[in-house]
Amino acid sequence: MQQTRLDIARIRAARRMIDPGFLDTPLYRCEALEPGLGCAVSIKLGTANPVRSFKARGTEVVASLLAGKGSRAVVCASAGNLGQALAWSGRGRGLDVTVVASRFATAAKLDRIRALGATLELVDGDHELARERAAAIARHDGIRLLEDSLDLETCEGAATIGLELVEAMPSFDAVLIALGGGALATGVGHVVKALAPAAEVICVQPLGAPAMTRSWRSRRVVTTESADTIADGVAGRYPIPVVLDDLLLVADDAVLVQEASIIAGMRMLFDHAGLVVEPSAALGIAAVLEDRDRFAGRHVVTIVCGSNVDVEAYQGWIGTASLSPRRHAP
Known part of the structure; x- marks a missing residue:
């Protein structure tokens, strides 16, 4: 291969x-x-x-590496599952997690992101607009942008x-x-x-x-x-x-x-x-x-x-x- x-x-x-x-x-x-x-x-x-x-398998790796470097925060765009996973992984390692999602995403997923302690920001558009907003937050705040599949x-x-x-x-x-x-x-x-x-x-x-x-x-x-x-x-x-x-x-x-x-x-x-x-x-x-x-x-x-x-x-x-x-x- x-x-x-x-x-x-x-x-x-x-x-x-x-x-x-x-x-x-x-x-x-x-x-x-x-x-x-x-x-x-x-x-x-x-x-x-x-x-x-399955998403937490990736966010566990990301959060572990970030915590090991002393990072304080991370942001991602999510249709729901990645946001939940990052919120769970970040909470256990003392990271401030921000998740950007479409307000049209599955309500149960959005509720769970909030319950896990992440900051949730909603956009009036689809997942691609959420990706753009998450990237803007990362640039403005100087924090890690987690990009699913790219990372x-x-x-x-x-x-x-x-x-x-x-x-x-x-x-x-x-x-x-x-x-x-x-x-x-x-x-x-x-x-x-x-x-x-x-x-x-x-x-x-x-x-x-x-x-x-x-x-x-x-x-x-x-x-x-x-x-x-x-x-x-x-x-x-x-x-x-x-x-x-x-x-x-x-x-x-x-x-x-x-x-x-x-x-x-x-x-x-x-x-x-x-x-x-x-x-x-x-x-x-x-x-x-x-x-x-x-x-x-x-x-x-x-x-x-x-x-x-x-x-x-x-x-x-x-x-x-x-x-x-x-x-x-x-």
Whole structure:
């Protein structure tokens, strides 16, 4: 494999900086999903931690390094999960954390950022406007700007998921990874290509937020004017060039899935795996649903990357009846 920005030795070192509460999340075969998908399915449950997403693996590394240098503050832009993770990691290390988010972000995520003690600033626009505002705050206050996916620590923190995967399950055919800014995809992809190169690395993005996938297919940055998807965690419009360069080296494929398939994937994970997940976390299942022939008879791993959802929105997506106890015939 050609060299990405990532390094296996640094990834192993990153694992030692991460609070144990975020490590060694469950990895298990979920046979109940398999009849509906036509393939063997294993779940890597990245939500079994204090912030219910994989993002803290990166923020733990960033906060640890900042605290070690005596830094006092950090700011980031977030659709919700990164902000929660940074608030958690910063609180434990005495850092003042500012999070900039769209006021249209999931309310439950914004509430949790506040509850974790971060300063939350809302902008009247999407995530790209939040990124601009966070950069302005960093310049004005002279503090660290954490940029998800661009900052290598976020990628190498996420890559520890890949270490756990290949160490616990050395043989599988493909791993399905939600694709947004690229930290999870490039991190896990790097490890899989380095340590389990026979496995396919397949990135999955919503059809309504296709910028990184279009960029991967074109081998150059492609931006979009808007994003229209319920999967807010992966709804970026401006891919980062160096992240795309890494993705081009580790991804075997990048696919786009429809909103209906994302919702069907969420419903399957609830009905057959007992998991309440946010839309981004169902992208892997959605990819199998849309291309069963491709995965038939194979063993795929899907990374469930987040479970911070607004309850009312979730009920609307998967159907209130699905949340009610089922009555079985005697």
